[in-house]
Amino acid sequence: MMKTPIIEAKDISFAYEGRNILDNTSLDIYPGDFMAIIGPNGSGKSTLMKICTGLIKPKQGNVVLFGKEINKFKEWGRLGYIPQKATSFNQDFPATVEEVVKSNLYSRIGLMGRVKKQHIQKVHEVLDMVGMLDFKDRLIGRLSGGQQQRVFIAKALVSSPEILFMDEPTTGIDANSEKDFYALMDELNKKGITIVMVTHDIGAVSKNISRVICLSRGKAHEHGCGIDESNLNELYGHEVAPLRHNH
Amino acid sequence: MEMLQYDFMQRAFLAGILISIICPVIGTFVVLRRLSMIGDTLSHASLAGIAAGMLGGFYPIWGAIIFSVAAAIGIEKLRKSFAQYAELSISIVLSASIGLAVLMISLADSFNADLMSFLFGSIIAVTAIDIMVMAGISIFIITSVWLLYKELLYITFDEEGAALAGVPTDLLNIFFTVLTALTIVAAMRVVGILMISSMLVVPVAASMQISKSFKSTMINSVILGMLAVVFGLVASYYFNLAPGGTIVLFSVALLLLVIGTKRVILKNID
Ligand SMILES: Nc1ncnc2c1ncn2[C@@H]1O[C@H](COP(=O)(O)OP(=O)(O)O)[C@@H](O)[C@H]1O
Ligand SMILES: [Mg+2]
Numbered sequence: 178m179m180k181t182p183i184i185e186a187k188d189i190s191f192a193y194e195g196r197n198i199l200d201n202t203s204l205d206i207y208p209g210d211f212m213a214i215i216g217p218n219g220s221g222k223s224t225l226m227k228i229c230t231g232l233i234k235p236k237q238g239n240v241v242l243f244g245k246e247i248n249k250f251k252e253w254g255r256l257g258y259i260p261q262k263a264t265s266f267n268q269d270f271p272a273t274v275e276e277v278v279k280s281n282l283y284s285r286i287g288l289m290g291r292v293k294k295q296h297i298q299k300v301h302e303v304l305d306m307v308g309m310l311d312f313k314d315r316l317i318g319r320l321s322g323g324q325q326q327r328v329f330i331a332k333a334l335v336s337s338p339e340i341l342f343m344d345e346p347t348t349g350i351d352a353n354s355e356k357d358f359y360a361l362m363d364e365l366n367k368k369g370i371t372i373v374m375v376t377h378d379i380g381a382v383s384k385n386i387s388r389v390i391c392l393s394r395g396k397a398h399e400h401g402c403g404i405d406e407s408n409l410n411e412l413y414g415h416e417v418a419p420l421r422h423n424h
Numbered sequence: 425m426e427m428l429q430y431d432f433m434q435r436a437f438l439a440g441i442l443i444s445i446i447c448p449v450i451g452t453f454v455v456l457r458r459l460s461m462i463g464d465t466l467s468h469a470s471l472a473g474i475a476a477g478m479l480g481g482f483y484p485i486w487g488a489i490i491f492s493v494a495a496a497i498g499i500e501k502l503r504k505s506f507a508q509y510a511e512l513s514i515s516i517v518l519s520a521s522i523g524l525a526v527l528m529i530s531l532a533d534s535f536n537a538d539l540m541s542f543l544f545g546s547i548i549a550v551t552a553i554d555i556m557v558m559a560g561i562s563i564f565i566i567t568s569v570w571l572l573y574k575e576l577l578y579i580t581f582d583e584e585g586a587a588l589a590g591v592p593t594d595l596l597n598i599f600f601t602v603l604t605a606l607t608i609v610a611a612m613r614v615v616g617i618l619m620i621s622s623m624l625v626v627p628v629a630a631s632m633q634i635s636k637s638f639k640s641t642m643i644n645s646v647i648l649g650m651l652a653v654v655f656g657l658v659a660s661y662y663f664n665l666a667p668g669g670t671i672v673l674f675s676v677a678l679l680l681l682v683i684g685t686k687r688v689i690l691k692n693i694d
Contacts, residue, residue, distance in 0.1 A: 230588055253590040260584060270456060271632055271641040272581055280578040284589045289571045316636065336589065 180207045181244070183340060183371060186229055189238035190395075191221070198224050200395030201238070206340065211366045211385055212373045216392035222375040223261055225392065226342050229373075230258045243339075254284030257333030261344035261375070264325045268318035274328050275300060275313040284336040303334040307361060323354030330361070340371040347378055427661050435555050436547035436614060436667070440653040442562040443611045443623065448631070448645035449569055450607045451624035453600065455632075456580050461514045462499065462601070463621030466608045468521040469495035471617050474542050475528030484542070485557055485609060492605035495521055500598045545616030545668030547660055554613050561610040565603055576600060577638055616668030622675065627652065630679040633686055648678050 182205040191199040198221040206212060206229075214222050227233045229240060231247050240247040243255060278300045282292060285299075304310040307327040312320065317328060326346060333341055347355045355378075363385045366372050389400035427433045454462060473491030477484030495517050502513035529539065541549040569576065578586040579593055579600075587593045604624075611620050631645035656671030663670075 232584065232588060251590070253588060256588070258585075258588050266582065267456075267458075269632070270581060271635050272577070272638045273636070276577070276638050277581065280574060280581060281585065281589055283574060283578060283586070283591055288575065288592070290574075292574065314636070332585070 182206055182241075183208050183243055184229055185241040186225070186235075187238050187241070189225070189228060189235045189240070191224055191228065191233075191235050193224075197395055199228075199235070202392075202396045203238075204229070204390065204397050206371060206373060208339070208371055209366070209369065210371050210373070210388055211362070212371075212388045212390060213386050214373065214375045214390045214392060214397075215377070220392045221395065222392050223344050225397070226258070226344055226373070226375060230256055230342055232258075252284075254336035255339045257336065257338035257341040259326075259329050259333055259341070259343045259346060261348075263329045264322050264349070266317075270318055272317050273314050274304065274309060274317055274320070277317050277328055278304060278332045278335050281332045281335050300331075300335055303331040304328075306334065307331045308357075321354075323350040323358070326350060326354075326358070327361075334365075338370065340373065341365065343372070343374040345375050345377065347376065427658070432548050432550065433657075433661060435550045435552070436657055437654075438555055439550050439558055439614045440657050440667075440671075441650065442558055443614060444627075444649035444653040445646055446562050446565045446607050447611055447615075447620075447623040448627045448649040449642055450565065450604055451628045452631075452638075452642045452645055453576055453580050454604060454624050455628045459510065459514065460621070460625050461511060461518070462604060463608065463624040465499065465514050465518040465521060466492045466495055466605045467612065467617045467620045468518060468525055469605070470609055470612055471542065472521055472525035472528050474539070474617075475525055475532055478539070479528055479532035483553070485554065485613075488609045488612065489606065491521075491524075492609055493602050496601035496605040497598060500594075500601050503597075541616075542612060543617050544666040545612075545614050545619065545671070547614065547657060547667050550613050558610045558613070561606050565607060565610075568599070568603055572596070572599075614667055615671055616666065619668040619672045622672045623649065626672065626675040626679055630675070630682045633679075633682050648682075649675065652678055 184206040186204045188201050188203055189199050190201050216222050228235050242250045279292060282296050285296065301310060304313055307330050309324065309327050309331060317325060347358055362372055366385060391398050391400060454460060470488035470492045473487035474484040476491065477487030499513050499517050502516060503510055506512045575591050575596055578591055579596055583593055608620050611623055615623050627645040627649035630648050631641050635641040635644050652671050652675035655674045657667055659665060659670040660667035
């Protein structure tokens with residue numbers, strides 16, 4: 178049986194101030210995918226991700242989330258999104274790790290809903306999953322970049338999302354944290370969470386990545402359907418490390 | 425505590441306690457959203473409203489509520505046009521409010537003692553009606569923050585994340601700015617229009633030095649605000665000074681004390 182996509186972005190065009198960023202391009206994401214979106218700076222990777230999560234509206238085209246038109250979609254807890262600048266918040270913000278993760282309980286309990294014991298349990302469960310439970314009472318701004326990122330992943334996970342979008346999650350974290358990060362992503366993907374991430378470390382992408390999408394000149398191309406290592410250099414406009422995954 | 429025999433002092437203390445709860449509670453969000461200027465803007469809008477009340481012969485606090493809430497909505501509407509410069513919309517509304525206030529005052533030809541008491545704060549001018557209005561506003565503010573605490577914390581820390589989770593951020597932003605306007609109107613009688621903004625900001629700044637979570641930042645800022653209000657009112661009574669000035673100076677003194685104590689403690693740890 179053909180799987181139906183959980184996210185369909187169809188014939189998307191988008192322009193900032195008259196300059197075309199995305200040009201009539203489409204992207205389907207299937208349940209269980211572990212997708213990497215690559216492409217040069219400014220090619221529209223973040224823009225495409227924001228369109229898929231409904232944060233910005235495309236100029237043309239439409240987005241279908243879990244079989245529903247995006248403007249009729251309500252179950253936002255099924256999506257998790259960690260923006261490119263997640264860890265560049267005000268580092269003096271006086272919130273604890275637990276308070277940060279709790280904030281995203283909104284999608285579970287709704288407007289004016291009260292936080293109950295079972296919700297706090299869920300918060301602790303996801304903090305444990307990312308290995309940050311011991312840090313729950315620490316101020317978020319006092320953690321390292323890698324640790325903050327884990328907290329943001331926990332924050333996204335607390336709504337039990339079926340798909341996790343991450344924009345350049347490994348930028349600015351050290352090699353060890355990066356290894357741990359990919360291990361965590363593999364684990365989450367095995368649990369059935371669909372993973373989509375924008376990344377530049379083409380060489381370091383996890384062996385478990387199942388699809389690579391390259392964004393260039395407003396279009397999304399799937400690796401294997403028209404892109405190979407030689408024209409990757411051309412797409413990026415400079416020499417890039419070859420993709421190191423085997424299939 | 426002979427001063428508490430006087431009705432006006434009882435009223436001033438009651439008003440002061442309410443102020444020392446609502447100002448830091450709302451102020452915590454204001455400071456952390458980096459909107460410290462909003463206090464000045466909304467208080468000048470209130471001033472225009474008070475002058476309008478004096479001019480039109482109606483209860484000036486109603487004028488203050490209408491003008492400051494209108495200014496609050498104006499700020500949020502303008503924010504859409506200056507997405508990257510939230511503070512610009514605040515400055516624009518500040519200019520308009522000051523202009524309007526000056527215009528109203530000159531029209532009313534009434535730069536009188538009453539107006540002065542609104543500018544600098546007063547302990548003797550607080551009437552029973554003022555207290556009732558302040559109590560009503562305070563209950564509304566505290567209940568709103570209690571019900572919307574997690575939503576307000578979410579938009580303060582991560583507005584985009586909140587929007588993605590489905591929080592109605594536009595509505596909440598307007599509602600929060602209206603709460604800020606109401607806070608200012610409630611505090612204005614005792615603290616004075618010129619000094620309200622400091623009541624929103626200074627206790628929170630002090631609290632941030634010593635607090636280990638968002639919740640404790642809010643609670644400690646209320647405690648610090650309450651100390652400043654009590655000391656300030658006592659000093660105002662005994663030395664016959666405008667309470668706005670004494671309260672604000674005590675809160676600044678507390679801030680310096682907190683910073684100093686923290687330095688000494690940190691030094692001893694090293
Ligand atoms: N808010 C904005 N206003 C105007 N231009 C923007 C805005 N955000 C991004 N851009 C431009 O759109 C292009 C695509 O941006 P983006 O999607 O962030 O690219 P990428 O994530 O691939 O680096 C870039 O040229 C960028 O400068
Ligand atoms: Mg980007």
